[in-house]
Amino acid sequence: MISNAYFHPLSPIPGSKLIASNNFLTGISTLTGRSHYGLDQLHKRYGKVVRIGTDIVTVADKDMIREILVTTDYPKSIIHQGFELNGQHNLFSSRNKDFHKNRRRLVAPSFGLQYLRSLEPIMHECIHVLIKKIDELLENSKAAKGKKVLPQGHINICSFMMRLSLDIIGETAFGQSFEMVQDDVHPIPGQMAKTLRRSMQQAFNPWMKWIVPLDFSFLEFGAERVRARKAKGEKGRRADLLQYLIDAQANERVNGNGETGNDYEDMISGKLTDKAVETEASVFLIAGSETSSTAMTFTMMFLVKNPDKLAKLRDELDLATASNPRGALPTYDQVRNLPYLTGCINESLRLRPVAATGLPREVTEDVTMNGYFFPKGTILLAQFPQLHWSDEYFPQADKYIPERWIPEETPFKPVQDFTFYPFSAGTRNCVGKNFAMMEMRLILATIVLTYDISAVPNQREDYVQYITTALATESYVILMTKR
Structure with missing residues (x-):
């Protein structure tokens, strides 16, 4: 430990010598979320730039983060193996x-805007179920069927956003x-959530594998x-993501690029085997539900705490949907380019x-960056949240100001x-970005309207991160x- 703290190639980097001397303390901290x-x-x-383990450095410098994620585009770190499902590489986990x-x-076209338009009716069906359920509870709060009666x-x-996101991704990823x-x-x-949470914890704490085995029975x-x-x-x-994966697999086989029979080689080469289709659909479920549901919950939390922002958003939505009959859901074409709605989501x-x-990335060869030497194998944690929360880049960074994202309205310099x-x-940016933004725009617009x-x-507002960020409670x- 003394050698790691004082004589390691990363020793000159600032940080607590106790924390830097081992990876145990950083690993334990992940258990709490x-x-x-x-x-x-x-x-x-x-x-x-702070050293937080034997070979882990967290980086909050704008230019270095750009170098890590974009310019050099370092591969994901070994930590992402926590997202492998039953030993199967997938789009999110692979290094x-x-x-x-x-x-x-193979997968990206299924998240293109043209294909996503075919998912709008599926999203609308799920949103209709939400409206009906909320209306029932507003009529009679005891209709919660044994759940806690509010x-x-x-x-x-928060609960309804998670449940709705699961229904939408269930429909689109599993039909x-x-x-x-x-x-x-x-x-x-x-x-699935329980297994992936434990899997990510094990990535930081390998000793847990012997104490808490993982259960992948849900893959069936x-x-x-x-x-x-x-x-x-x-x-x-039907027009959904599962069908797209099945069709892409069929096209591979027709074109002579299908499975070879060697399971390991097929997995490494990224071929869409039966297991690959099942695994990618399962990853869509986790990555596509918790992320968007949490973002929508936080957006509504900020809106109700800032009634003036909520009123401004409603005015924009009322104007955009003025021609709709009463009770009709907003369409994606009506909400996709609304600047204030987008600003509200971005600010959240x-x-x-x-x-x-x-975001953890792994250095593939010895490198000196901004005066800091990082040996091969160093895990660099691209600490972009520190940029988000910095007054240097976002004046009044602790305040919810959607106007900062609208050039004509911002009181600040452009972002x-x-x-x-x-x-x-x-x-390695999120392949499901368009899906998430479409879902968030439609749902938030519907609720506010x-x-x-x-x-x-x-109410408590503290949050944790096991897989992605979520409210602790x-x-x-x-x-x-009802309006």
Whole structure:
């Protein structure tokens, strides 16, 4: 430990010598889900570059983050192996650039704007179920079916955003709603989240593998859904992400680029085997539900705490949908380019980034960056949240100011490039960005147009990160009445 603290190549980098002497303390901090609070304090004390383990350095310098994520585009670190499902590489977990390039080439078109338009009716169906359920609770709060009964008009919007996101991704990734909004009893989402949470903790704490084994039995659900869709043939076709994966797999085989029979080689090369289709659909479920649901919850939290911003957003939405008949849901064409709605979402993603602990990348060869030497194998934690929360780049950074994203309305200088990373950057940026923004715009617009919403005081707002950022209590209640 003394050697690591004082004689290691990373020793000159500022930081606590005790924390830097080993990876144990950093690993333990991930078990609580609150390591982002500690990282924030370390940067305030030691500066923009801080050593937090034997071979781990957290970086909050704008130019260095750009170098890490974009210019050099370092591969993901070994920590991301925590997202491998039953030993299967996937688009999110893989550290192999060739695998990622091949798999992304196959998957990315399913998240293109043209294909996503075909998902709008599916999203609308799920949103209709949400509106119906909330209306039932507003009529009779005891309709919660054994769940905690809240006072009349009080709705746990955090719970409903998670349940709605699960239903939408269930419909689009598996061709079947989990009916979480209606009943909240399906076991698969909870099993998956629990396993991935433990898997990520094990990535930082390898000793946990011997104490808490992982349960991947939920993968059979995905396998069954894929088999069922294929068995129906043309009769089972529908416009969703699962169908796109199945079609992409079929095209590979027709073109002679399908599986070779060597499972390991097929996985490494990124071929869409049956297991790959099942795994990618499962990853979509986790990555596509918790992230967007949390972002929507935080956005509504900021809006009800800032009634003037909420009123301004409603005015924009009322104007954009003025021609709609009463009760009609807003369409994506009506909301996709609304500047204030986009500003409200961006400001929420700035204040509560999806990855509050930053993005880990691994140095592939010895390098000197901004005067700091990093030997091969160093894990650099691109601490972009520190940019989001900096008055240097975002004046009055602790305040919710959607206007800062609208050039004609901002009281500040335009937002600088490479200071805002809501969906990462470089070749490993989020492939589902368009899906997430479409979902958030449609849902937030619908709620603000359909209900008067206001704040309920004295609620906890602290947040944790295991897989992605989420409210620690998994609860945020707002007061809702039908407009």
